[in-house]
Amino acid sequence: MTEAPAETCPAGLYLDAISHSYGARPVVQGVTLAVPPGQLVCLLGPSGCGKTTTLRIAAGLERPSRGRVLLNCQTVSGDGLHLPPEARNVGFLFQDYALFPHLNVAANVAFGLDKMARADRAQRVVEMLRQVGMEAYAEAWPHQLSGGQQQRVALARALAPRPRLMLLDEPFSGLDKRLRDQVRDETLHVLKSSGVSTLMVTHDPEEAMFMADSIALMKDGRVVQMGSPEELYLNPETPFVASFFGEVNLIPVTVRNGSVDTPFGPVAAPDLGEGAPAELLIRPEGLTLVPDSAGIAEVLASRMLGRVSLIHLMAGGLHLHARVPGHFMPAEGTRLTVRLDLSQAHVYAAEPGNS
Structure with missing residues (x-):
C-alpha cells in the first residue's frame, strides 16, 4: 500500500x-x-x-x-x-x-x-x-x-x-x-x-x-x-438542504431594503440584491401559536400526530403549517397570534421557474 x-x-x-x-x-x-x-x-x-x-x-x-x-x-x-x-x-x-x-x-x-x-x-x-x-x-x-x-x-x-x-x-x-x-x-x-x-x-x-x-x-x-x-x-x-430535513413552508418573496416581508415581521436577506425574487422557507416548528381573538392567523384544521400537533392555518393570504409540541388542538376558525423563530426561517435566491 x-x-x-x-x-x-x-x-x-x-x-x-x-x-x-x-x-x-x-x-x-x-x-x-x-x-x-x-x-x-x-x-x-x-x-x-x-x-x-x-x-x-x-x-x-x-x-x-x-x-x-x-x-x-x-x-x-x-x-x-x-x-x-x-x-x-x-x-x-x-x-x-x-x-x-x-x-x-x-x-x-x-x-x-x-x-x-x-x-x-x-x-x-x-x-x-x-x-x-x-x-x-x-x-x-x-x-x-x-x-x-x-x-x-x-x-x-x-x-x-x-x-x-x-x-x-x-x-x-x-x-x-x-x-x-x-x-x-x-x-x-x-x-x-x-x-x-x-x-x-x-x-x-x-x-x-x-x-x-x-x-x-x-x-x-x-x-x-x-x-x-x-x-x-x-x-x-x-x-434542497433545508427541505430535506423535514417539511417547510415555501413562500415566494421579494427583497426590499435587505429583508423580505412576512405576515409575522421581516426576515433579513443581506446577501440578495434589491428587488431580487427570493424564496422564504419556514419550518413548521418555527411558528409559535397563541390563541388571540385579534390575531392575524386563522385555524383551518388541527391534527394530532403523536408527539406533536399539526395546525393548518391561514395568515396574510398564505396557507401554512405549524407543528406544536404535545397536544394543541384549536378549533377551526380560532384566531391566533403567530411568532416566528428567525433561526427556523431561511431566505434563498429564487430558483428558475419558482419565482
Missing part, C-alpha cells in the same frame, strides 16, 4: 476527489470527505444520489473512475492500486444481515477470526456477544432470532476482527419503528465504545441526525453540504 503525506491525510477513512460512472452516466462526482477514528459519518440523500456507490467504493466493492481512497493514510484505491475488500480490514453491516444459517450464533461471530488461536477466538466471541447483549444466545441458530437479535449478532461478527473501518448500508430499514429506535441506539453505543471509524448510508434524515457526528448530504452524485447535524439543520446552504 502507498502511504500519503501525513500532513495531507487525516487518520481513518479519507475519500479524495472520488468520481465514478456506470458507462456514460456519472453517479459520484468529486466526493471528498473524511471519517476520523471514533467518528460516525452518514451519507444521506434521496434514492439514486450516489451514496451507496460511494460506500461501495470505500469498501473496495467498486473501483473509482477517479480519485483515491485512503485508510489511515495508506492508499487502498487509486494511483494504479486497488485492494479488494478482504485486504482492507473493513467490517460490513447491511440491511440483509446475511448470517450463515448453518452456523450457530457463536460460530457466526467467530467466522472472521480464523487466524486467532482457538482460546483467543473463543474469548473474543464471548466478549463481543456480551457487548451486544447476546451472550445468552451463543448456541442459538439464526432462524430462532428476531430481526433485532440478528442485527446485534451481525454487528458483533463485523466488529470481532477489530476492523479499521465499519460500513453500514441502511442497516435498520428492515425493522419496525419501535425496534428500529432501540436497535440503532444500541448500535450507536457499541460503535462508539469500539472507537472504529464508521461510514453509514441512510435516506432517513432523522436517523442520520440521531446517529452521526457529521452528515454528508448528497444530491446528483455530489456532496452539497457537510457538517454536524446542527449545522445542516440550522444553517442549510440551499433550499
Whole structure:
C-alpha cells in the first residue's frame, strides 16, 4: 500500500476527489470527505444520489473512475492500486444481515477470526456477544432470532476482527419503528465504545441526525453540504438542504431594503440584491401559536400526530403549517397570534421557474 503525506491525510477513512460512472452516466462526482477514528459519518440523500456507490467504493466493492481512497493514510484505491475488500480490514453491516444459517450464533461471530488461536477466538466471541447483549444466545441458530437479535449478532461478527473501518448500508430499514429506535441506539453505543471509524448510508434524515457526528448530504452524485447535524439543520446552504430535513413552508418573496416581508415581521436577506425574487422557507416548528381573538392567523384544521400537533392555518393570504409540541388542538376558525423563530426561517435566491 502507498502511504500519503501525513500532513495531507487525516487518520481513518479519507475519500479524495472520488468520481465514478456506470458507462456514460456519472453517479459520484468529486466526493471528498473524511471519517476520523471514533467518528460516525452518514451519507444521506434521496434514492439514486450516489451514496451507496460511494460506500461501495470505500469498501473496495467498486473501483473509482477517479480519485483515491485512503485508510489511515495508506492508499487502498487509486494511483494504479486497488485492494479488494478482504485486504482492507473493513467490517460490513447491511440491511440483509446475511448470517450463515448453518452456523450457530457463536460460530457466526467467530467466522472472521480464523487466524486467532482457538482460546483467543473463543474469548473474543464471548466478549463481543456480551457487548451486544447476546451472550445468552451463543448456541442459538439464526432462524430462532428476531430481526433485532440478528442485527446485534451481525454487528458483533463485523466488529470481532477489530476492523479499521465499519460500513453500514441502511442497516435498520428492515425493522419496525419501535425496534428500529432501540436497535440503532444500541448500535450507536457499541460503535462508539469500539472507537472504529464508521461510514453509514441512510435516506432517513432523522436517523442520520440521531446517529452521526457529521452528515454528508448528497444530491446528483455530489456532496452539497457537510457538517454536524446542527449545522445542516440550522444553517442549510440551499433550499434542497433545508427541505430535506423535514417539511417547510415555501413562500415566494421579494427583497426590499435587505429583508423580505412576512405576515409575522421581516426576515433579513443581506446577501440578495434589491428587488431580487427570493424564496422564504419556514419550518413548521418555527411558528409559535397563541390563541388571540385579534390575531392575524386563522385555524383551518388541527391534527394530532403523536408527539406533536399539526395546525393548518391561514395568515396574510398564505396557507401554512405549524407543528406544536404535545397536544394543541384549536378549533377551526380560532384566531391566533403567530411568532416566528428567525433561526427556523431561511431566505434563498429564487430558483428558475419558482419565482
